Amino acid sequence: MKRAIGIFLIAQALLTYLAINTIYSPNTTTIMDRNTGVMTVSYSYPWVYWLTFIGLGIVLILGTHLVFAKVKKQIFN
16 A cells, blocks of 8 residues: 555656646846846746745655555564
8 A cells, every 4th residue: 555655656746747847937037238248048936836846856755765665564463
């Protein structure tokens, strides 16, 4: 049962990552220096974007732990 939950968590984390990665587009800021003609482009993502990746990393680690955890044998029934 633990292994099935672990596989589900891993699949959920990977599919959510793919969905979030395609939905969010970065905010671009373009700065043009008029003296040198150099254009600087900076990209930034909202803080919720990074927060969800931290959560997905935790879920991925938990799922991996559940898949590869050894089953403890009970001595007394």
